[in-house]
Amino acid sequence: MLRLCSVLVLLLLPNLAGADIRGIVRVIDADTIDVGGIRIRLHAIDAPEIGQSCKTEQGLPFACGAWVTGQVRAMYEGRQVTCQPRDTDRHGRTVAKCAVAGSDMGAEIVAAGLAFAYRKYGMDYDLDEKSAYVADRGLHGVRVQSPAQFRQTRANGRIPPDPACRIKGNISPNGYIFHMPGQDFYERTGINEARGERWFCSAAQARQAGWRPARR
Structure with a gap:
């Protein structure tokens, strides 16, 4: 009897581990949703972060991260979804393939x-992306850095956590120097807040804190 029960448990475990998640969609960003309090990262797709910017073909800044999030929210927010878990990522999110209305x-x-x-x-979704690329749909009609590269750059302290505070307060052998967007060393400068380096919202704020402007 004990052996029979053990066999039944082993047979049931895979089904329990891969049980579908069903509920109402709450969109977090274009590749992440909440379903019944479970944070789900959609399998095998990658979308711009909410704070990520792109450029139009004319070179004008475009808040593409916020835009794609809004588009996905309009498509799915509040709808019934069924998700099939695949994995758990390093942030503890469930990675799953999800379907709405089949x-x-x-x-x-x-x-x-x-x-x-x-x-x-x-x-x-290789072929889905290729069809969108050929038709210039959505992000394929603008200049966009890959989301993975954007995250890596931000992790290196090169992208401001707050788009309104983009001035880099760097500490170097030459002292406390701040770099404005467009200056020669702005893009290559990374901010390490653990070392006392800072982001500033204005040149006046940087000067008041004791930083001097970069010469170029």
């Missing part, structure tokens, strides 16, 4: 040009 969310989002196929984690 349609794969990942496929629809990538096909609309609102995210890219994340080929590092699967080729599921």
Whole structure:
């Protein structure tokens, strides 16, 4: 009897581990949703971060991260979804393929040009991205840094956490120097707040804190 129970438990465990998640969608960003309090990262797609900017073909700044989030929210917010868990990422989020009204969310989002196929984690949406690229849909009609590169650059302290405070207060052998957007060393300068370096919202604020402007 004990042996029979053990076999039944082993048979049931895979089903429990891979149980579908069902509920109402709350959109966090273009590749992340909440369903019933569970944070879900959509499998094999990657979208711009909410604070990420792109440029139009004319070179004008474009808040593409906020835009794609708004588009995905309009498509799915408040709708019933079924998600099939695949994995757990390093942030503790459930990685899953999700469907609304029988349609794969990942496929629809990538096909609309609102995210890219994340080929590092699967080729599921490779053709969806290619069709969006050919048609210049969504992000394929603007100049956009890959979300993965953007996250790496931000992690290196090169992208401001607050877009309104973009001045870099760097500490170097030459002293406390601040770099304004457009200056020669702005892009390559990273801010390490653990060393006392800072982001400033204005040149006056930087000067008041004891930083001097970079010469070029």
